[in-house]
Amino acid sequence: MLQVAVNEDEPVESRRRRVAGLVRDQAGADLVVLPELWTTGAFAYEEFDGGAEPLRGPTLEAMAKAASDAGVWLHAGSVPERAPDGTLYNTSLVLSPSGDLAAAYRKIHRFGFDKGEAVLMGAGDALVTVRLPHTTLGVATCYDLRFPELFRGLVDAGAETLVVPAGWPERRRDHWTLLARARAVENQAFVLACGTAGTHAGVEQAGHSMVVDPWGEVLAEAGSGEQVLTVDFDPTTVAGTRERFPALKDRVLGLDRPRR
Ligand SMILES: NC(=O)CCC(=O)C(=O)O
Numbered sequence: 001m002l003q004v005a006v007n008e009d010e011p012v013e014s015r016r017r018r019v020a021g022l023v024r025d026q027a028g029a030d031l032v033v034l035p036e037l038w039t040t041g042a043f044a045y046e047e048f049d050g051g052a053e054p055l056r057g058p059t060l061e062a063m064a065k066a067a068s069d070a071g072v073w074l075h076a077g078s079v080p081e082r083a084p085d086g087t088l089y090n091t092s093l094v095l096s097p098s099g100d101l102a103a104a105y106r107k108i109h110r111f112g113f114d115k116g117e118a119v120l121m122g123a124g125d126a127l128v129t130v131r132l133p134h135t136t137l138g139v140a141t142c143y144d145l146r147f148p149e150l151f152r153g154l155v156d157a158g159a160e161t162l163v164v165p166a167g168w169p170e171r172r173r174d175h176w177t178l179l180a181r182a183r184a185v186e187n188q189a190f191v192l193a194c195g196t197a198g199t200h201a202g203v204e205q206a207g208h209s210m211v212v213d214p215w216g217e218v219l220a221e222a223g224s225g226e227q228v229l230t231v232d233f234d235p236t237t238v239a240g241t242r243e244r245f246p247a248l249k250d251r252v253l254g255l256d257r258p259r260r
Pocket residue numbers: 036042110111141142143144146166167168169172175
């Protein structure tokens with residue numbers, strides 16, 4: 001995972017080049033993951049409009065080239081996408097080792113309550129999973145981490161590895177680490193939670209990207225600065241965990257409304 005520092009003093013184009021270089025350096029990895037809105041910064045609301053790009057824009061182009069140069073699967077984090085009708089979305093991109101767009105996920109839960117992303121961007125309305133050679137990814141973005149039903153939907157769709165790019169603030173770091181572990185334990189899945197470092201729009205970022213296993217153990221955790229976090233894990237252990245401790249099988253469905 002590449003915990004990218006997002007600071008205003010670095011022009012977006014330079015950061016894009018720098019991140020492409022970091023991706024290329026990961027040749028030999030199976031999967032590389034980038035954070036949320038690492039071009040503009042997740043809290044730089046004034047930059048969303050100017051920094052928006054079409055789905056197949058400069059970030060996808062640069063990351064597709066980097067993924068194919070390195071021969072890796074790349075979850076390229078998210079970009080502010082401008083859809084053909086003009087609506088902005090917070091859209092995550094998953095690229096194959098040949099640089100093809102394997103999946104795009106528009107963030108469903110927008111952050112900001114009645115301002116920021118929540119008013120500037122449209123909401124996605126579709127869950128996205130991606131089949132990789134060794135695992136099925138379920139993708140979610142940042143604030144989505146607070147909504148367990150989204151993750152359960154991904155698990156029901158076959159996800160074994162839940163990938164969460166984020167731009168999570170330092171002041172709520174405890175929630176980030178707690179929720180990443182909770183989503184892993186309750187879904188008996190790996191969680192790859194990749195945040196940003198640095199400070200933008202006056203919001204210090206938490207960093208502390210984590211890889212959590214299906215038992216809730218933290219396999220690796222970054223510090224608060226820019227960092228490459230490299231982890232070896234075996235995604236086939238998900239099936240064993242779910243068999244040995246079959247909590248997912250004990251679900252009682254249909255409890256979403258009180259009975260009268
Ligand atoms: N970019 C985000 O979604 C921020 C989420 C956040 O700060 C929180 O849930 O707390």
